[in-house]
Amino acid sequence: MLNDLPALDNRHVRTSTEDVLVDRVVPGELLVIAFGFVAWDKRPDFDFYGRLKKLEQHSGRHLNKILVRDSGNSWYHRKIGGLGAHPDETAEGLRALIREIRPSRVVTIGQSMGAYAALMYGMLLEVQQVVAFGPLSFLDPAQALLYHERRWLSVMRDLATSPPPSGYDDLQALGRRKAGALPDMHILFGTRPDQPDSTEAVNLDAMHAHRLAALGNCTLYPFPYSGHPVVQHLIDTRRINALLAKIIAGVTLAEESVDMTPDWQGWIAENLRLGGAPAELVEILRQHGFSHEISVRAVTQGAFEQNGVPRP
Incomplete structure (x- = not known):
């Protein structure tokens, strides 16, 4: 019985050999199903357990949790131990x-891979909300070649060559086929160009995000200022x-901030010298993790120094 399960802890989550873990259950509370991301050199880890524990502390309420990983790195289309052998079976589990x-x-x-699962199973299970960081929107190799999406082409070709009994290779198509209301979908993604020296705003995660946004x-x-690993950013x-x-709990936390460093102060001075607009510099600093207050203060101080006026 799930109601008799003990609470998970970091050691259990880190050392478990299972593909699915269920935390202590409190009926009537919110349930979060977290899907792990890909790992090629070892078994994928469970994901978001620590973040969800912090969210419990911030919200003051228990969160029911199901942690799932795809040990075969097949974008949750093949066997998930304890749940099913293909998506329809896993969804039923x-x-x-x-x-x-x-x-x-x-x-x-x-x-990433877990974001695809969050969207796919979110639609199949008709959940209320999906939070997806850097998801693909399709696994179809023909579409991948059309969009120059070669990052996980080998996985797509494997699924196309030996398809599971059920599968969903286009999340946009899955969403359009759904008769009921779609989940409230939140897509978080980096827009930095994929190629390091690119002068064009080319980003595959942005393309996938906008395909999904077409669903409404x-x-x-x-x-x-993030590429694909937007969670790490x-x-x-x-x-x-x-x-x-x-997003999940509707709780507003006090703003965290990184510390202003001499390198960033030099960056502010250089950009002000080159004619950078203070409001734009503040927004860039905010994107790099500085609080609004610290950003405004640093740019204001830089502007005073630029004009030969002592700091206020």
Whole structure:
């Protein structure tokens, strides 16, 4: 019985050999189903457990949690131990867990491969909310070649060559086939050009995000200084906890901030010298994790020094 399960802890999550873990159940509370991201050199880790524990602390309420990983790195289209051998079967396994947990509402979450699963199973299970970081919108190799999407082409070709009994290789098509309301979808993605020396705003994650946005009921969160690993970018800039709290729990946290350094002060001075607009510099600093207050103060001080006026 799920109601008798003990609470998970970091050691159990880190050392488990299972593909699915269920945390201590409190019927009537929110349920978050977190899908892990790809790992080629080892078994994929479970994802978002620590972040969800922090969210519990910030919100003051228990979160029911189901942690899922795809040990075969097949974008959750093949066997998930304890749930099913293909997406329709896995979805039915998750439905059974949801029925037993009896949550107030269900949220799916993931990054990269886990983001595809969060969207796919979010639609199949008709959950209330999906939070997806840097998702693909399709696994069809023909579309991938059309869009020059070669990052995981080998996985797409494997699924196309030996398809599972059920599969969903285009999330946009899946959404359009859904008869009921779509989940409230939140897509967070980097927009920095994929090629290091590119002078064009070419970013495949942005393309996928806009394909998904065409479904409607979708909120986009572009981050111009991040590439594909947008979760790590949000961790580095100390914004991940506030974003999860706001999106999932509707809780507004106090703004976190990184510390202003001499290098950044030099960057501000150089950009002011070159005619950079103060408001634009403040927004760039905000995107790099500086609080609004610290950003405004640093740019204001830089402007005073630029004009030969002592700092106020």
